[in-house]
Amino acid sequence: MTEQAPMIPHHSCMGRVFQPLLSCTPGLLALFMFLLAAAASAQDPALRFGGAIPQEVETVYERGLAWLASKQSEDGSWQGGHTGAGIDGICLMAFLASGEDPNFGRYAPNIRRGLRAIIRSQDANSGYLPNSMYHHGFAMLSLSEAYGAVDESLLWEGGSSVRTIAQALDLAIRxxxxxQKANRWGGWRYTPNSTDADTSVTGAVLMGLLAARNAGMAVPDEVIDTALEYMKRCTGRDGSVAYTGGFGGFGESMNRSAIATLVAAVSKHKDSEEFSATLKHITERLDHSEGTYKEYFRYYMAQALFQGDYASWQKWNAATARTLGETQGSDGSFAGSPYETGMSLLALGLNFRFLPIYER
Incomplete structure (x- = not known):
């Protein structure tokens, strides 16, 4: 996974979200319902909740999840090709995104095993989630999406708890x-002690941090702002994004433009010139097809378009669903790879609207 290889609560959380309201006074309850209605009216319900899931998407997703479940190791990890905490995180998010109850649904055991594998792989001193800062970013993102949705009293199933999800996230954030403090560019690259940075790794780590902050974890504003400034310096006026070096443009890459669009949107910087430029760059190229690392491209393109231009996402999503339906293996996998299968499913995950990071 390199450049050369590169809140709507979950249904299971709804009880925990609304349970405290049962003891509210009528006045407070009425105020809450008014605010909830006002928030709902401010956004197209189709954006927030989606419509009917296309059968094509349902079929691809169900077959893919069944394959991932069958290939998960007893220790909770996924082996084959790329391996590490980030791959486990990608596969874990594919299950979480489907809308299955993460605590009592069909795939709850797979979700718990995946979480345990990620937490056990973490360095207890440094907080590093191996095998690279790519992995660290994706693993941190998956932990953030599981936090609050997964019942931790069930997570270790009577065994000895290594650490809670919140504790693992706190270590990962640190x-x-x-x-970043040791990095002269203010971003990240392959190892925790890298002194250079690139926009691909920086985007992955930044999304993990933004998801952690959205989940309620303490993430220093300075860390987010410094990384966003690095992404901004790497963005050209035409919406192209440099791979490394910290100076705008220099080489067209739809992957990098999609990543830059996404982090700007999720960090609430849609009013910036850079966001407008990168969004324009990708929406004008909806027919673009990557020759290599296409799963990586689809993963970021789906989220960037959804965050930036819903109509463009609808068009792109329909085409992507057809493509994935045609290229999915007879066994339900994509190229027999957990990484490619997980990323391909997540490219369709926005159809379900369950992961908090997919909220618009």
């Missing part, structure tokens, strides 16, 4: 913060 690792990313310390790595």
């Amino acid at each position: 690792c990313a913060s310390n790595a």
